[in-house]
Amino acid sequence: MRDPYHIALIGCGTVGGGVAKLLQEQPERLAARAGRRLVLRRVVVRDLSRPRPGVPRELITTDLRQVLADPEVHVAVELVGGTSWARNAILDLLAAGKDVVTANKALLALHGGEVFDTARRHNRAVAFEASVAGGIPIIAALSQGLAANQITALQGILNGTCNFILTRMSERSASYAEALAEAQQCGFAEADPTLDVDGTDAAHKLAILAQIAFGTTVPFDAIQRRGIAHIDALDIRYAHELGYTIKLLAETWLSDNQLALHVSPVLLRHNAPLAQVRGAYNAIHVFGDIVGDTLYYGRGAGEMPTASAVVADLIDMAVGRAQRTFHTLRLWSDGDTSLRLRPPGTVRSRFYLRMFVEDRPGVLAEVARVLAEHEISIASVIQHEVPDEEEGQRVQLVIMIHTALSGSFRDAVARIDCLPFLSGPSVYYPVAD
Amino acid sequence: MRDPYHIALIGCGTVGGGVAKLLQEQPERLAARAGRRLVLRRVVVRDLSRPRPGVPRELITTDLRQVLADPEVHVAVELVGGTSWARNAILDLLAAGKDVVTANKALLALHGGEVFDTARRHNRAVAFEASVAGGIPIIAALSQGLAANQITALQGILNGTCNFILTRMSERSASYAEALAEAQQCGFAEADPTLDVDGTDAAHKLAILAQIAFGTTVPFDAIQRRGIAHIDALDIRYAHELGYTIKLLAETWLSDNQLALHVSPVLLRHNAPLAQVRGAYNAIHVFGDIVGDTLYYGRGAGEMPTASAVVADLIDMAVGRAQRTFHTLRLWSDGDTSLRLRPPGTVRSRFYLRMFVEDRPGVLAEVARVLAEHEISIASVIQHEVPDEEEGQRVQLVIMIHTALSGSFRDAVARIDCLPFLSGPSVYYPVAD
Numbered sequence: 001m002r003d004p005y006h007i008a009l010i011g012c013g014t015v016g017g018g019v020a021k022l023l024q025e026q027p028e029r030l031a032a033r034a035g036r037r038l039v040l041r042r043v044v045v046r047d048l049s050r051p052r053p054g055v056p057r058e059l060i061t062t063d064l065r066q067v068l069a070d071p072e073v074h075v076a077v078e079l080v081g082g083t084s085w086a087r088n089a090i091l092d093l094l095a096a097g098k099d100v101v102t103a104n105k106a107l108l109a110l111h112g113g114e115v116f117d118t119a120r121r122h123n124r125a126v127a128f129e130a131s132v133a134g135g136i137p138i139i140a141a142l143s144q145g146l147a148a149n150q151i152t153a154l155q156g157i158l159n160g161t162c163n164f165i166l167t168r169m170s171e172r173s174a175s176y177a178e179a180l181a182e183a184q185q186c187g188f189a190e191a192d193p194t195l196d197v198d199g200t201d202a203a204h205k206l207a208i209l210a211q212i213a214f215g216t217t218v219p220f221d222a223i224q225r226r227g228i229a230h231i232d233a234l235d236i237r238y239a240h241e242l243g244y245t246i247k248l249l250a251e252t253w254l255s256d257n258q259l260a261l262h263v264s265p266v267l268l269r270h271n272a273p274l275a276q277v278r279g280a281y282n283a284i285h286v287f288g289d290i291v292g293d294t295l296y297y298g299r300g301a302g303e304m305p306t307a308s309a310v311v312a313d314l315i316d317m318a319v320g321r322a323q324r325t326f327h328t329l330r331l332w333s334d335g336d337t338s339l340r341l342r343p344p345g346t347v348r349s350r351f352y353l354r355m356f357v358e359d360r361p362g363v364l365a366e367v368a369r370v371l372a373e374h375e376i377s378i379a380s381v382i383q384h385e386v387p388d389e390e391e392g393q394r395v396q397l398v399i400m401i402h403t404a405l406s407g408s409f410r411d412a413v414a415r416i417d418c419l420p421f422l423s424g425p426s427v428y429y430p431v432a433d
Numbered sequence: 434m435r436d437p438y439h440i441a442l443i444g445c446g447t448v449g450g451g452v453a454k455l456l457q458e459q460p461e462r463l464a465a466r467a468g469r470r471l472v473l474r475r476v477v478v479r480d481l482s483r484p485r486p487g488v489p490r491e492l493i494t495t496d497l498r499q500v501l502a503d504p505e506v507h508v509a510v511e512l513v514g515g516t517s518w519a520r521n522a523i524l525d526l527l528a529a530g531k532d533v534v535t536a537n538k539a540l541l542a543l544h545g546g547e548v549f550d551t552a553r554r555h556n557r558a559v560a561f562e563a564s565v566a567g568g569i570p571i572i573a574a575l576s577q578g579l580a581a582n583q584i585t586a587l588q589g590i591l592n593g594t595c596n597f598i599l600t601r602m603s604e605r606s607a608s609y610a611e612a613l614a615e616a617q618q619c620g621f622a623e624a625d626p627t628l629d630v631d632g633t634d635a636a637h638k639l640a641i642l643a644q645i646a647f648g649t650t651v652p653f654d655a656i657q658r659r660g661i662a663h664i665d666a667l668d669i670r671y672a673h674e675l676g677y678t679i680k681l682l683a684e685t686w687l688s689d690n691q692l693a694l695h696v697s698p699v700l701l702r703h704n705a706p707l708a709q710v711r712g713a714y715n716a717i718h719v720f721g722d723i724v725g726d727t728l729y730y731g732r733g734a735g736e737m738p739t740a741s742a743v744v745a746d747l748i749d750m751a752v753g754r755a756q757r758t759f760h761t762l763r764l765w766s767d768g769d770t771s772l773r774l775r776p777p778g779t780v781r782s783r784f785y786l787r788m789f790v791e792d793r794p795g796v797l798a799e800v801a802r803v804l805a806e807h808e809i810s811i812a813s814v815i816q817h818e819v820p821d822e823e824e825g826q827r828v829q830l831v832i833m834i835h836t837a838l839s840g841s842f843r844d845a846v847a848r849i850d851c852l853p854f855l856s857g858p859s860v861y862y863p864v865a866d
Contacts, residue, residue, distance in 0.1 A: 288568075
């Protein structure tokens with residue numbers, strides 16, 4: 001058996017604690033898979049006083065320099081998160097000759113080029129399976145398992161918090177606030193869930209997946225994103241009536257050699273594979289030109305699922321595979337293809353549109369006229385009869401639109417929202433094919 | 434860029450043709466993923482006269498020795514199938530210093546030890562992603578992506594022909610014969626479908642997955658298998674009424690440090706992830722002690738999906754990853770853990786049981802008495818009322834059994850089948866938890 005492989009943990013919160021536990025409790029298992037012992041050599045933390053059960057006291061330090069200066073450390077696992085301290089730490093670790101494993105999606109989405117260039121300059125490698133979809137080996141699937149393919153499209157449920165909330169709203173008719181509270185009680189949502197529910201977290205992950213799938217660096221702000229915080233239980237019910245489920249999807253696809261990307265609530269047919277993904281699970285549906293469609297499903301977050309991905313990367317590094325992958329693929333390199341991004345208004349999509357309107361003659365005709373003027377064709381309409389005593393009141397008008405240019409559709413919606421018989425702005429979501 | 438990587442194809446039928454096409458049509462794409470050019474150097478076929486569109490005539494030969502003697506060939510792709518000629522060819526190729534990529538599930542299931550030992554003796558590597566579930570990268574997921582885990586259980590829909598037939602029977606109320614004929618028309622079933630529909634093909638794949646998941650060599654005949662050729666549309670309907678879908682599952686799981694394996698039609702709850710896998714798709718639901726459950730889904734057969742897996746292996750070989758994986762994991766080695774196999778009768782399971790019985794008093798009481806004597810408890814019963822004019826005729830009696838020892842259950846069924854009021858033997862299937 002080869003020499004032991006020495007690991008430093010940078011950050012020892014939920015996931016770091018899981019990684020430390022796995023390394024300490026399963027040495028024989030991991031040695032068999034890596035062909036050498038995986039040895040935890042140092043744990044860098046911010047707060048020395050916090051108890052770290054299972055982590056030997058003498059390994060813990062608050063000083064990153066103890067890792068930087070230790071020639072025996074082969075690899076550092078960055079689990080601090082964020083884009084300031086962690087960014088500098090990773091750059092210093094690479095410069096000090098350490099390979100890096102990270103779960104830091106925000107850092108890679110925003111500064112992937114800098115991190116990867118630094119690694120290449122110092123002849124080091126970076127592995128990041130844990131940065132997207134927790135325990136699902138999606139990075140390996142895209143970069144190795146599907147390597148024969150040109151990926152043509154990818155749809156992901158990449159945020160377990162949002163999927164948990166939407167599942168509860170859909171299956172138990174909970175309101176958004178009730179479902180969020182339950183997610184927080186179950187530990188599936190942070191006390192401040194903003195970055196989850198506004199789509200930022202899913203967009204970070206999408207930027208990473210797009211890099212691997214298309215070899216192109218997407219400026220993070222180019223990813224259109226809408227979250228779920230304003231989803232109304234009413235739309236979930238209407239979607240259901242029409243045969244659809246609403247999911248927060250991160251999507252990217254190629255058309256005419258242009259790349260489209262967005263994060264948005266999307267209506268999916270009930271029998272679509274992603275429509276069946278419930279609770280805090282993640283899943284990614286990947287379309288390749290050779291293999292057709294494949295799907296990957298599992299827990300997208302949490303202590304042990306994420307630790308599973310981190311330790312898989314450590315084994316890959318210890319075996320020497322990760323370095324070969326890193327140097328062959330040259331991700332986030334200057335020489336990437338830089339596919340052009342599709343201007344958002346030129347994306348073609350079907351849409352769901354709901355308006356709260358006065359219940360009087362001519363309303364539907366007027367809405368239909370505005371749509372027609374924008375060359376948008378109506379696929380179906382729902383307007384439920386109201387009881388006689390409520391006649392003349394307001395009603396919900398739901399329209400499904402055939403495929404249209406999203407720019408034209410948004411222009412039409414802006415016009416419709418100015419019509420005098422609408423109460424408040426209309427609500428719309430894309431519908432997946 | 435490194436030197437070109439030279440490939441010999443052994444066999445050029447459906448999948449071989451797909452691999453040749455991909456190598457010839459996508460040289461830049463594959464070179465970018467492999468860090469070197471993948472060059473098709475020789476194609477060994479049985480019949481020189483058959484047209485091979487896209488394969489340069491000068492590469493084609495009927496003589497394997499032209500590959501064995503060519504020092505420039507790095508890797509041979511065996512796509513002949515079967516366990517006689519292909520077995521000798523692979524052993525000769527390894528002895529001649531060639532790495533081997535194969536899609537041959539029967540060969541690995543029956544002779545994996547011999548193939549892998551020979552490779553180790555000659556310091557060569559074998560890769561076999563295409564042998565299980567076509568384009569789904571399940572071998573890589575189990576051996577690398579989930580390497581931190583002890584796999585505890587695995588359930589797979591591994592035969593697309595059977596899944597297509599069962600889907601048609603379930604969704605269109607087709608008979609088995611009608612569904613098989615349609616599968617043959619669509620190219621999803623061979624003219625002689627025996628090895629697919631009797632469970633042999635799925636059992637071959639299960640033996641390979643068990644080797645990777647548990648590091649243990651399962652004697653092929655130890656895998657209990659039942660196919661779908663005798664499935665009655667009636668049982669699909671009753672299962673549906675009870676909230677279940679019937680799928681042909683290949684299952685293996687650990688309990689009390691014993692390994693259970695079987696291939697069987699199984700009743701799955703409608704909302705179980707595998708119950709939603711329709712048509713010719715494959716999927717594998719994998720349970721790990723660290724990651725929880727993950728699922729992998731895609732096309733399990735066919736020209737291009739299988740070619741996708743073969744070429745992924747070729748890229749892995751060209752990059753040098755496959756060799757490291759091969760030498761680290763030591764699959765099918767003498768030193769494997771040789772987990773004990775669970776004696777089939779000691780497996781605990783729920784069961785579905787259908788009997789065609791006389792419609793007269795005391796029948797249910799008698800069946801229930803036999804079950805009780807075997808300590809088997811009834812969970813639910815369906816017996817539909819028959820029209821008055823048919824009273825005294827025969828009726829279907831369907832019983833769902835709580836978890837029981839399968840040995841006791843089969844003993845009870847043997848006793849029940851001797852009861853005088855039964856018409857023909859009863860029908861039973863396990864029910865997944």
